[in-house]
Amino acid sequence: MADTPLVGIVMGSKSDMDVVQECADQLDEFGVPYEMMVASAHRNPGRVHEWASGAAERGIRVVIAAAGKSAHLGGVVAALTPLPVITVPIRTSDLGGLDSLLSMVQMPKGVPVACVAINGAKNAAILATQILGTAMPEYRERMVTFKREMAED
Amino acid sequence: MADTPLVGIVMGSKSDMDVVQECADQLDEFGVPYEMMVASAHRNPGRVHEWASGAAERGIRVVIAAAGKSAHLGGVVAALTPLPVITVPIRTSDLGGLDSLLSMVQMPKGVPVACVAINGAKNAAILATQILGTAMPEYRERMVTFKREMAED
Amino acid sequence: MADTPLVGIVMGSKSDMDVVQECADQLDEFGVPYEMMVASAHRNPGRVHEWASGAAERGIRVVIAAAGKSAHLGGVVAALTPLPVITVPIRTSDLGGLDSLLSMVQMPKGVPVACVAINGAKNAAILATQILGTAMPEYRERMVTFKREMAED
Amino acid sequence: MADTPLVGIVMGSKSDMDVVQECADQLDEFGVPYEMMVASAHRNPGRVHEWASGAAERGIRVVIAAAGKSAHLGGVVAALTPLPVITVPIRTSDLGGLDSLLSMVQMPKGVPVACVAINGAKNAAILATQILGTAMPEYRERMVTFKREMAED
Amino acid sequence: MADTPLVGIVMGSKSDMDVVQECADQLDEFGVPYEMMVASAHRNPGRVHEWASGAAERGIRVVIAAAGKSAHLGGVVAALTPLPVITVPIRTSDLGGLDSLLSMVQMPKGVPVACVAINGAKNAAILATQILGTAMPEYRERMVTFKREMAED
Amino acid sequence: MADTPLVGIVMGSKSDMDVVQECADQLDEFGVPYEMMVASAHRNPGRVHEWASGAAERGIRVVIAAAGKSAHLGGVVAALTPLPVITVPIRTSDLGGLDSLLSMVQMPKGVPVACVAINGAKNAAILATQILGTAMPEYRERMVTFKREMAED
């Protein structure tokens, strides 16, 4: 059962993989099963719609969405699922990621996302695990250990 | 036939109507038939999806999308239609509309929008009419007259 | 048992209450029990330390921290608890809340927060309920209903 | 007749050609005939004036203007033609293109431009083709195909 | 001869007059003859062209151009005259005048303008008088007196 | 007695050492004894708490705190000590250090920090020595000499 993905990661472009890999690595380290997909809210709206609409029923409990520039992916997914959606704004060569950040974080009333720092893929993984930990003691324990190890490092 | 809407206006929230009214008024003045709808990309994704997917077939030739903050509406519509999509970033009380502007204008490769100024609803109407004018001589003529009147004013 | 607070709200100043009230109202509407405290990370570090360190053991599952300007409250709390911490950057009269936003969202590796929009207190409540919903079916159901009602509105 | 340019591209400096080439390539791929000129609104105002004033009569239906820094080219052209004018703000080494973007997008009432993303030359080509497609079925078809291919990619 | 205007003031919109009045008042106080015109670079390109092209020959020695948002007026005038052009970026309700400022100050190589502060109309008058003072002793003297009075105030 | 540290330097991450070294070098040149520690307000809250709470009693008279992104270190230290706290915002690859700067400088009423420029570690050392010089004549003298040497250089 541990193999059923609990976290669904979606990114807007293959080029985001450089950043998102850090997220996957951290989930691996925490032993959190996840699935990962590349699908742009703009170029593949159908695929995003299908993936997001079915996520909760597939057993996904937390979504992580990474995108850059007019970063609509997180908002589009959040519109389609009752699950908490973590967003990772990707750094941009023009505006340093301020565009991605504002596109993601300034969500209107009714449809929140949980935004982390620009390129904060590792933190997205930790936040997802904290969220899982609200219900699953092993992840809560893992978070306690992680904090202790970090403090001792 | 003149009554079939050529321009489809969609806005993210009823509160955007204050700004968008200027767009409708200008289209009225130009004699351009339009339809208008309030539907949030985040709160009513289904309605937006249905409206945008069918716009071209209903005879709409140009879309105008107005939204504020994480202004995803224009991008979401642009993902679903082959029509040109004009976006109006709505001013915000926090960041003056810089958030709306960057959310709208920084679209990734493959899915453009035509962004006008913050709160530039009147200009969206003019741009839409210019686009219609590329095919319909009466609107081209109207644009020539409009420019001349403006210069003489 | 439904009365044991599941969400802990902390704000940096009494003046933030205007914004935070919207969060409390939304949690009330969802039937989510919460506790609420005013404590500045800068003026009352001891109180914040005590509150944050004990939150998990008191049964709190999600923290919401609202603060403005150099908004360190969320980060300070996140440093002291394994729980997920949602942060609400408060609008400022000088920089519109860009200072609060960047202070909160740009957390370094290892200690994430889940940042919502400037003054996004209502969305913080929804996000907290979504997080509770990953474990508690009644809140998951509530979120599904909430989205449906919003779409129909 | 297919050889009569339908799109007129103008850029402010030879150095903009690196970015604008992507626009030309995309129009080539779509089979849209275009003309291209380097002329600065500041250094060659006469040439820009002549080119813009005559564009509509030469058969041009859409203008694309690319420029950086105090990017006045698009506005100057828009002042002189009833055609729709798409603007491409060029990235700058100082401010990342925020200067170009604000110079272009914040047009005053009466004279709109259709602004795309910083360095969004490829999107300018797609938007121009969408505009042509409002009147010419082959380009409308091309846009439908393009979107389908992109989604399948 | 004192009545021949030495300074030519042009503003993009009648609404800029609130700010520009301070400029005229200061020139009056300094006894500098000036002419003043409202003409938008976007709405009245012909009038701006004619005015700017003939300014030097009419005896104007310094131009002051005030405009807001995509503030192209100063650059358009500077392209058409060998005279020094002072620009006054007008404050905007959306972005505080950052748009006007960047549109004006970031001029490309070859065509400078002399930009003063946002809404800095009074300073534009002083700068114009300083420039006149490089050739006309009475204005140089006036500037010396003005600085002394200011210091004593 | 000269060996008892008068300045306590704390930085949020080992990677800040590149910048902070300049601070240490300058203090060495001025003959100001200091201690230096790496401790993140987020990852090592306990260590920071202990260090800051005891600083005054250990004889430290001025604190220098360097950190990047959501730079809470200076504020957290300032909350725990009556000593003056100088903060050095570290440049960031995303936003150039604007995030670090605003996180540090916009402290709320009651708990100030003394913020220097982005990456201004050398200036932090000079400022610390100026502060020591308010009480210790040898450092006052050193500052007078330093200014004279700089002017002659």
Add this chain to the structure above:
Amino acid sequence: MADTPLVGIVMGSKSDMDVVQECADQLDEFGVPYEMMVASAHRNPGRVHEWASGAAERGIRVVIAAAGKSAHLGGVVAALTPLPVITVPIRTSDLGGLDSLLSMVQMPKGVPVACVAINGAKNAAILATQILGTAMPEYRERMVTFKREMAED
């Protein structure tokens, strides 16, 4: 002797007094003697020069400089005295004080200032007292009391 000013406050304009009053009030509350002067670095350079050059010899130990827009006052004073200089960037109606802040905080190597928040006049007073407290036990004590009272409030 308690009446000899220990803190010298200078502000660039009479209009800054609204903000600076809070600084004076706080120093009064702490029993710190101060002197206060209005003198612009731009309009009264001579007066600023004389005041700043003689401050140390008059017994001043800490300078507080408040100014807005191109806020050069703090840097000009810091160039002329070996004393620590605290700067208060004044909020501006155009850019919210970002101009004042960057003008003050980004000082080049060799001449630091200690910048507090936009309009942070009260904090400037506290910081000045903390600096005095490094040498004068009564002010150190006052700071300890102040922090305790604030925490209890």
Add this chain to the structure above:
Amino acid sequence: MADTPLVGIVMGSKSDMDVVQECADQLDEFGVPYEMMVASAHRNPGRVHEWASGAAERGIRVVIAAAGKSAHLGGVVAALTPLPVITVPIRTSDLGGLDSLLSMVQMPKGVPVACVAINGAKNAAILATQILGTAMPEYRERMVTFKREMAED
């Protein structure tokens, strides 16, 4: 007499010479005699004071001041001379020169500077020559020729 400098160039740091050289080269090309000095408003206030106070009497007619970060040099010089002062904000590695730009351009009422673009040293030379041209026909002629050559290039 042609050898008496008409333009005085001052820069805040030797490192600004890379940018300022373009200014000197352009003045050489125009045959405008100039003098050039490195002197920081912060590190060498005395030298700046002496140079600026005597500039007008030495025959200098226009000043050009280049500086970066908290770029006070132009304002300090403008406070001390009745001559027009052109300022060149130098690009910075942290904030791209936005700090230098705002420090220079936002001058308060009474003491203007003529700000050109970030790193706009060549344009400063052209603007200085335009100013000289208001009185000296050979430079007016040179500006007319320069514009014609540029347009033909």
